[in-house]
Amino acid sequence: MENITRRLLQRVVRRFPSQTLRATLDKWERLSEAQRRSLDLSKTKWALTEKLLSICEVCDTFGVWISGVSRVIYVIDNPNQGMWYAFQLLDPKDDAHSVDLTQFKQQFKCHLSQLMRHVSIKIKKHTDEAVWIRIAWGDALSRPDHLKPTYVVYYLQSSHVFMTSLNSKLKPLLSQALVLSTRHRGMKDANLSGRNLTAITDLLMKRYQQVFPTKYPTPLAEKNEIESHPHIEREQAGAAAKRQQMACEAFGGGVLPQLQSAVYKLETRFKDHTNKIMTEREEPFRCVVKFSSVNLLESLRHCASSGIASTPVTPLLSSVPLKGRNSFVITDNGRSPSSQTQQSQK
CATH class of the missing domain: 3.30.310 (TATA-Binding Protein)
Structure with a gap:
């Protein structure tokens, strides 16, 4: 077997965690049960590589291995490894x-x-x-x-x-x-x-629970509700139910997709008229705003339903689930700093 092929197999095997290697080989279905049992996963990666090389040379299956079937199986089982x-x-x-x-x-x-x-x-x-x-x-x-x-x-x-x-x-x-x-x-x-x-x-692909506006909204049940005084509950029940309804209409109900970030690139006019240098410049004011969270949609829904963020939810945030995007460019439609401008999303 060529030295370059041997080195390539060694590098491929090193990338596999030992605890997932056997399951990957089982799904690969190119080695017999006896051959899979002969692999001692408690040994070093170097020893495992030598054993696989000997098996592949005998069975003439190395070409299939190195073509990537095993790596495809691993990535399918562990898809969250890259962007x-x-x-x-x-x-x-x-x-x-x-x-x-x-x-x-x-x-x-x-x-x-x-x-x-x-x-x-x-x-x-x-x-x-x-x-x-x-x-x-x-x-x-x-x-x-x-x-x-x-x-x-x-x-x-x-x-x-x-x-x-x-x-x-x-x-x-x-x-x-x-x-x-x-x-x-x-x-x-x-x-x-x-x-x-x-x-x-x-x-x-809209594979989550969506909540649509209704003329007569009913309160949506929240998990782990915090106990409070009954009089306070009666006073705030209507406002809380409305906030919860609006939050779910904007971001969805139930378990939400675990999106981790949303990026807004701003290319707008500087609107502080006390600063003439910035306001009268021809070039737009550029900056980037990024929201990050373990579960961004869940965080935004909680902010809206709890009253931390105002409702109805701004389209800048509700456009994430509505349009299925997390990257936006916000510009001004106005042609001059003094004219009335309107924000648009591209």
Whole structure:
């Protein structure tokens, strides 16, 4: 076996936590039960690598291993390891709804292989109907780098695509292959990103409990209610119920997607007329505001329902679940500092 192949396997095995290696090999289904039992996970990674090398050489399965099947399985089970970015496919063609998994696999591999000479592609369908794609990129002179792959998650017959670890130079090639293989006419950035893939998927695909406005709202039950004096409860019951209703209408009810941040880029006029230097400048005033939390939507909903933040909720915050985005650019529509301006979101 080539020394470069041996070193590559060693680096791949080192990246796997020992406690998840056996489960990954079980899902891989390329080694027999006896071969899996022969692996002593209490030994060092070097010893495990040597054992795997000997098995792969005998069974001629090393090519399948290094192509990335095992790594795809690991990333599917542990998706929150990097930053994921959401994209939206545009203008589906008439036959877009009829593209099945087999057609998608063939078309995607064919298109991307034509665009990139040295590329390794592995596609696996997950239990939740998501299609996972692992792409190891090379170039005109070098082999694909299996240690720096790009991962893509696509839901068949939908317009949603999620990517991680994608080089900006390779983005046009991957976008073109996805557009052609899914029978669409274009793809755009959905302005939604995060480390929790499940959260941004649920947010973009509206897979959480939504609360819609009603003419006669009823109080929504809160968990872990704090006991208070009965007279105070009667006085504040109406206002509290209204705040809770408005908060749930803005952000949703029940368990919310665990989105971790929202970014607002401000490109607005400086409006302090006592400071003529800043107010009369032609360039807009630029700054970035970022909200961060373990569960941002839950935090914002709590602020609104508890009275910390005013209700009704400002569109700047309610647009996160409504539009399925967490990146916004806020500008002024007015043409001059003295004219009345109106904020808009792009």
